[in-house]
Amino acid sequence: MKSVWYVTRKFPPSRGGMQQLSHHIAAELAALRPLTLVRWWAGQWGLPLFVAWALLRLCWGLLRRQVRVVLIGDPVLSVLAVPARWAGVPVAAVVHGLDVTYPSPLYQWYLRRFFWRRLDAYLCISRFVRDQLLGQGIAAAQCAVIVPGVSAPADMPARAREPGLRLLILGRLVRRKGALWFVQQVMPRLSAWNADVRLDIVGDGPERAAIEQAIAQAQLGDKVRLWGDVDETRKAQRLHECDLVLMPNRRVDGDPEGFGLVALEAAMSRRYVLAADLEGLRDAVGHADIGALLPPQDADAWFAAIVALLADPRRLRERGEAARAYVATHCSWRAMGLRYAERLDELV
Structure with missing residues (x-):
């Protein structure tokens, strides 16, 4: 046959x-x-x-x-x-x-x-x-x-959440993903705005050492946690425990973002997404229910958008539910x- x-x-x-x-x-x-x-x-x-x-x-x-x-x-x-x-x-x-x-x-x-x-x-x-x-x-x-x-995430066992407002960046630690830029340019401002803001970074790659150095220089050791490369269960746990998912990509010649599957995974986990307005992320975050697109490497815009969302937890949860409903139907x-x-x- x-x-x-x-x-x-x-x-x-x-x-x-x-x-x-x-x-x-x-x-x-x-x-x-x-x-x-x-x-x-x-x-x-x-x-x-x-x-x-x-x-x-x-x-x-x-x-x-x-x-x-x-x-x-x-x-x-x-x-x-x-x-x-x-x-x-x-x-x-x-x-x-x-x-x-x-x-x-x-x-x-x-x-x-x-x-x-x-x-x-x-x-x-x-x-x-x-x-x-x-x-x-x-x-x-x-x-x-x-x-x-995108697949529905595994059911997460109920457990006490760590205190604080939790942000998540998920992906390989390469330049185009923008994790280093975010730690250097945005996270210090968020920490000054609210000492309870925490950032989890899940993934590994060639920029890890530079990110660790930036965390130390900005004295963010108690605000930013690097989890390294994790399995699907631990990734689902990080998504479950965060308040907002970030994709702060930057344009890198010869190394574009073809799509951005993390955006759909976040939505299926009932999490709203903020992503850079470039390349394939425009399709991954192609509907307002999934998230919002922000100018790449615009620290003022990223700071303002995150503050506005974290300041209204109930509305942020509603956005997460809408994201889940959209991707479950269309993706x-x-x-x-x-x-x-x-x-x-x-x-x-």
């Missing part, structure tokens, strides 16, 4: 937004269509071996006429389109953002050789990503925007899976 072949290099148990998206694409497609999943789950280690193995496995499937359509998890795997196109099998790719803007000259050569105008469809996680493709001359008819979904993984299945069917 012919099936959809989905090949991805980002898959659990390794953690991250791409891994979570890949898992749900696979699960939803498998529930809707015959699916063959070829996956790599160990991060960057061994990736060249995985690509070679996936190429051989795909060629074998093509020779046995088992492949209906190929979906590759991101442009890094676009070399896999070569044997499929030779065999007359259509190929689509999921496109996330950084996987087309990464500035390495060698990688950009690779994209020109195997990705740009070499595939049948480009499935973008946001309008921002689609615009990057249109700017490279990809036909609009070949680009579809299919935003990620399911099943709806996302149906769009993938329909778009792939159009290629055959």
Whole structure:
């Protein structure tokens, strides 16, 4: 029987937004269509071996006429389109953002050789990503925007909350996420406004040492807590215990935010979101019920918005309930899976 072949290099148990998206694409497609999943789950280690193995496995499937359509998890795997196109099998790719803007000259050569105008469809996680493709001359008819979904969080056991007003930043500690900027430029002002304001930062990455240094320099050791990389249960706990979720991203050349799944996760946890008004965050926080968009790196605007929300806890809780209601209705993984299945069917 012919099936959809989905090949991805980002898959659990390794953690991250791409891994979570890949898992749900696979699960939803498998529930809707015959699916063959070829996956790599160990991060960057061994990736060249995985690509070679996936190429051989795909060629074998093509020779046995088992492949209906190929979906590759991101442009890094676009070399896999070569044997499929030779065999007359259509190929689509999921496109996330950084996987087309990464500035390495060698990688950009690779994209020109195997990705740009070499595939049948480009499935973008946001309008921002689609615009990057249109700017490279990809036909609009070949680009579809299919935003990620979100799962209901696990039920959290009732327990006494730590005192204070709790803010949360959740994501990799890289420059574009803006955690360092927020600690340096906004958190000292919030602490001076109200000594009970606390900030939890969940995630790890290359900026952790700089954030620790900024916390020490601003004497915020009792106000800001770094939790590091945590599992899904502990992440859900942090979302459950916070009052407001922040996504203070900044624009970094060659490293855009393709979507911002944290915004939907926060909404499903009944938490309102403040996010920077740029790139894929405009789709993640695309409805007023989910959150508000603020000018990137505008400390005055961020301070004023946070103070206004924290000053009215009842209204903030109401906003969180509205966020949950909106995403539960409009942002399911099943709806996302149906769009993938329909778009792939159009290629055959």
